[in-house]
Amino acid sequence: DVKVTQSSRYLVKRTGEKVFLECVQDMDHENMFWYRQDPGLGLRLIYFSYDVKMKEKGDIPEGYSVSREKKERFSLILESASTNQTSMYLCASSQPGTGSYNEQFFGPGTRLTVL
């Protein structure tokens, strides 16, 4: 069974803390993505990566950074957490391919609260 796992389901941090959200996939996928999900705003893409050590900015990268040192692991970093980063964070992975329908597999999400 294919799996995308996220390190925590719930996380509570204080303003100004450095926060690490970890995502691991066991499908040997090339592509990995980080989204945040907020009511009424849907999913917004923060960063994505097409290969190890590669990263691309999504629609809302400000206040975030990422790290992809190994193919299976994609980390989202909040350098200095702020209350407006309270959200649900979703990780996904996919395998590119010509003619493929590029299904993205999602983790269960991490609900982050910044106090």
Added chain:
Amino acid sequence: GEDVEQSLFLSVREGDSSVINCTYTDSSSTYLYWYKQEPGAGLQLLTYIFSNMDMKQDQRLTVLLNKKDKHLSLRIADTQTGDSAIYFCAEILKSGNTPLVFGKGTRLSVIA
């Protein structure tokens, strides 16, 4: 830029059909998708349609694509309480390393 629009809420009675609608702006979409998110969970691919198709049926699910109007719909026949979830429409502009563009999601509530 690309944009995907869908209504935020839909309420139906158990046993009725549900129709969730979506419009998109970019005519170069290759694949269009419907994802389902159950409470407290991540998204799961429900079905997809290639842009050269008009319709796709999979058990209780029917996807209709009108390329001229850039309109996609998902019909769920005999809606059950287990179908209560958020449904996301998404498009991809070309295969390969291009992110999906998601709509904001439609919350389907099924009344027993």
